[in-house]
Amino acid sequence: MTDPLALDAADPLAPFRDRFVETGAVSYLDGNSLGRPLKATADLMDDFIRTQWAGRLIQGWTDGWLEWPLTLGDRLGAIALGAAAGQVVVADSTTVLIYKLARAAVDARPGRRRVVLDTDNFPTDRYVLEGIAAERGLELVWIETDPTEGIHPEQVAEAVDERTALVLFSHVAYRSGWLADVAEINRVAHEAGALTMWDLCHSAGSVPVELDAWGVDLAVGCTYKYLNGGPGAPAFAYLRGGLQNELRQPIQGWMGHRASFEMGPGYEPAKGARALLSGTPPILAMVPLHANLDVLAEAGIERVRAKSLSLTSYVLELADEWLVPEGVEVVSPRAPERRGGHITLRRPGFEQLLEPLWNSGVIPDYRRPDGLRIGPAPLSTSFAEVHRGLAVLRTLL
Structure with a gap:
């Protein structure tokens, strides 16, 4: 399994994470629904x-x-x-x-x-x-x-x-x-x-x-x-x-x-x-x-896209090793050219895992009937954060 700390160390966009307000979440995996606030936003407001x-x-x-x-x-x-x-x-x-x-x-x-x-x-x-x-x-x-x-x-x-x-x-x-x-x-x-x-x-x-x-x-x-x-x-x-x-x-x-x-x-x-x-x-x-x-503008949309693909590829790697053996199905494109910024995982009963996930500080997105969307935001999400979140999900399963 790829080391998330090594991925973070090689990430050219890693410094941008420090520009976001700390949320207190163990793993925020719902950037595809609501992005985190920037520190600069608080100052501007x-x-x-x-x-x-x-x-x-x-x-x-x-x-x-x-x-x-x-x-x-x-x-x-x-x-x-x-x-x-x-x-x-x-x-x-x-x-x-x-x-x-x-x-x-x-x-x-x-x-x-x-x-x-x-x-x-x-x-x-x-x-x-x-x-x-x-x-x-x-x-x-x-x-x-x-x-x-x-x-x-x-x-x-x-x-x-x-x-x-x-x-x-x-x-x-x-x-x-x-x-x-x-x-x-x-x-x-x-x-x-x-x-x-x-x-x-x-x-x-x-x-x-x-x-x-x-x-x-x-x-x-x-x-x-x-x-x-x-x-x-x-x-x-x-x-x-x-x-x-x-x-x-x-x-x-x-x-x-x-x-x-x-x-x-x-x-x-x-x-x-x-x-x-x-x-x-x-x-x-x-x-x-x-x-x-x-x-x-500073990060550049092409670098953001490259980081997004790396993050979702890592989600797929963890899902295949940890979650698929527990009955989870990946229902998102694996081909990078056909994949957006999130990965959807499907398993009957996922809705019952939302509260324990949130209580553990892990926040994915849920879409009925039985899909968890994992949406790491390229500028604010680390590979270690993805690793932590999916590790909790594996434990709960």
Whole structure:
């Protein structure tokens, strides 16, 4: 078995662990659900409250707050999403942004009445599309995906045709960690004339993303997982520049108006990605993102991905030696090119182990019916921490 201390000693990203607030956990293995806070985030929050909020009060809006959805969006696009400036905004929740973009997409293809999605996508994606289909009289075309894998281009090719307005899938499957072939699926969907939309919640900040190069039309993701934005941190939306004059999002609020402070009698959308905004930006909730983008830019997304693959490979090594003999099944891709940032383990009765795991200071993620997700965050998780956590799980089994 590989020595975890040797792996940590050889890890070029190991010094970044010291930049995170200590949690007291023996092994935190749920970075794919909620990232740990940075020490710099605590300092930024304190400074923002005492200096910017208390010191400037309403004047802070003209000091730059109003532009944060766009400036942070541009930074996020450049550092983690492969998106040129002017296409990403930070605002709202993942659910709200999926609704905005999906509604805009199907309305922009009025002669097409079908939306393609898969049965194992994250619930909010499916629920939102079900609601839009009911609103607009659309037909949902469901692709049955293997929960141990994810969506394949061949499945998409069989499902799309001249009646398809939109396809929506996840870049990294939330259960298995399957990494989809975005570029090829986009090519297939575009050949049929459909728009493509991607959920990046389980990849942003962990897996390199190339939205522009892959030809993505629309994308949405959260900032509280690998981007360490904190509980309920705002999401982000990407709208390809070539579509910005064509798509019109349905929640028309004053921040998306071409001149918000004119307070005019009718809605006139702003140009570009600003038109995706609706209400007042959640400025306080955006503060942590400044700190994490600084760290992510310094570490580099390619090095983060390399560390992520090393961590999940180590999870697989420990699982094969310690857990598989105890009846545990690995239900995530073993091929690195098809694996996202987490590993899912399956065994009947895992739900009963959650409380004893937590009582032991080991915090994985659980997904029904019987899956434990092991999600080490590359910048904050050590190999020794993975070793400690899975050792406790082995003992409990």
